[in-house]
Amino acid sequence: FQPWVINGVVEPPANPLTISQTCVRFNDIDNVGKTGRHFTMFEMIAHHAFNKKDSFIYFKDRTVELCHELFTKELGIDENEPTYIEEWWEGGGNSGPCFEAIVRGVELATLVFMMYEETAQGRKNLPMQVVDTGYGLERFAWVSQGVPNAYEAVFPQLGGKLKQMLRLDVDMHILKRYSALCSKADVHSQGAIRAVKEELSIELKMDFEHLSSLLRPFEQIYTILDHTRGLMFLLNDGVVPSNVKDGYFARLLARRAMRAMDLLELDASLSDVVGWQIEEYSNYFPELGKNRETILQLSRVEEAKFERAMEKGKAMVERIEKEGRLDLEAMIELYDSHGMDPETVSQCAKSPPVIPDNFYALVAQRHENPLDENKTTTREIPGGSTELLYYQDDTVQSFQAKVTAVLEEGVVLDKTAFYPEGGGQETDYGTINEFKVSFVEKAGTAVLHHITGEWKFSVGEVVTGIVDWERRKQLTRQHTATHIINAAARKVLGKHVMQTGAHKSEEIARLDITHYEGISHEDLRKIERIANDIVLENREISQSVLPRDEAEGKYGYTLYQGGAVPGRDIRVVNITDWDVEACGGTHLHNTGEVGFIKLLRAKRIQDGVVRLEFTSGSSAVSTVQELDRSVETMAKSLGSPKGDVPKALLSLLTEHEMIKEELKELKRGAINNAAKDLSNEGKTVSGINLI
Structure with missing residues (x-):
């Protein structure tokens, strides 16, 4: 729930809240296997309370009572055994006092009372006081079973199997x-x-x-x-x-x-x-x-x-x-x-x-x-919030708006149909009162339009903006194609495939995905074929804004391809029965509008990450036409039909290798003959042959 619930971005699914979650942690990895209690992966069970000014649930006293009741009434631990040691806790930029709950020398729970935010300016009070507890399920199993350590409690069958394979025995x-x-x-x-x-x-x-x-x-x-x-x-x-x-x-x-x-x-x-x-x-x-x-x-x-x-x-x-x-x-x-x-x-x-x-x-x-x-810091842009018209009606090509701020680079408007650079999608181009818009950026809730040339605007002035629609349509095709290809790659390569990055320009786009090896030409063709099948099926693409917790509950965390997105509400792009992602980019209304997808190449850019480069729509058609022209040129040079270019090229290469071997033989023969001639022309001086 850090930072979303604490910052008020989303409401907790319940208040008070009880959860169990699988966790991984590596700061104790050197102790794993040795201390009897440390794990890198463990099941954390917990109860939480989120106390606001107008809604108090419970805090320190009740938290300790609940913990003590669990130990003594539910688990049967003698009421004199639990010991509570007060400590200080810090994590995720927040802090507060805590109690470590100890039973028989084992810390079974940590009861944290999150009260402060740690900032560069010092410690500040949080807008809510949070009960953040953590109970170690593995340690409960250890203490309740009375076995030598937590590993024996958690892995009885598999641990026994390994010990049997190694014929190990020791006094417990x-x-x-x-x-x-x-x-x-x-x-x-x-x-x-x-x-x-x-x-x-x-x-x-x-x-x-x-x-x-x-x-x-x-x-x-x-x-x-x-x-x-x-x-x-x-x-x-x-x-x-x-x-x-x-x-x-x-x-x-x-x-x-x-x-x-x-x-x-x-x-x-x-x-x-x-x-x-x-x-x-x-x-x-x-x-x-x-x-x-x-x-x-x-x-x-x-x-x-x-x-x-x-x-x-x-x-x-x-x-x-x-x-x-x-x-x-x-x-x-x-x-x-x-x-x-x-x-x-x-x-x-x-x-x-x-x-x-x-x-x-x-x-x-x-x-x-x-x-x-x-990583870059978000700049402060004056002028207040800009209304984003492309989310209300993505067909708006021209609009009128009021200038709310004038900066050296350009102007901030009270509303705009220009899409600012973000989510890997390049910025829209166009004009404002016939002056060229060369870049659009969003900072916070304001959108700044960079303008070239000798322009002059004043705050309060009403202006007319016109979006370069051909560019917008192509960028939109590229973005929708990215979602289609991502799901196609997951279908061909496996469920481990996740997006790690993307970029969409007019001519070419790229999608970086997780994969453990390079992608073969055969798999690349499969991905391309499946992606184009989805295009031909003309599937509906819906775009909706949902509360974060509702979207996560409905679609799961695979929504966040490329990383989590901020905000209380998130925009969800759903390609029917194919792909669902949280995305703020522009998208088509159905897959058929993409037209055609052409995968150009796949290459490993780092260990565990493969980059797919592709293009779509009219750019894909131009790419295929250019490839066709190249094949036609080769066919003319080889004197063969286009369909026979591979065969003719292979024949030419074979002939080339044969000629190379013949040249080698000729060179060897020429060298031998030259050596014989020199030998015949030599003289003998004092019993030594001189050439």
């Missing part, structure tokens, strides 16, 4: 004491974990190295169980493993899991274990079963990439060490680019580097908030 008391001491010490580093093991070795009167050797395979198994489960859910949600953004975290889980499997010499692949996880969870999450093949395919692709990266990485370690720069930055780069964890780097290096305790947390932190080089 050792695991139980290890987890208990970790909870008591509240460990957050490898050094702290080592200290716990030292304490346990003294308590058990056991050699430290022997104890560590007993615990190590269990730590690796728990890591595999947690990471493959988290990976399964990320892949199911359409995340494609890569070196950037969300894809990086999927890759981090996959490679840490594979590394643990290698250390254990487990006779199973990553996709095997992910497949077993799907079997365990598909009864509770049916979509996992439906997406099984896609999830497993992505897992297999990541396995192959990991093997190739490791081969290249070992040579890089040797080179980097020779250059004398095998430091933390180099190690993170080796892990990011080649999947080489610090332990592997140490094995390959002549002088093992120093490995920080929180290495993986540092790696994850680097990718949690990547620097956006393209």
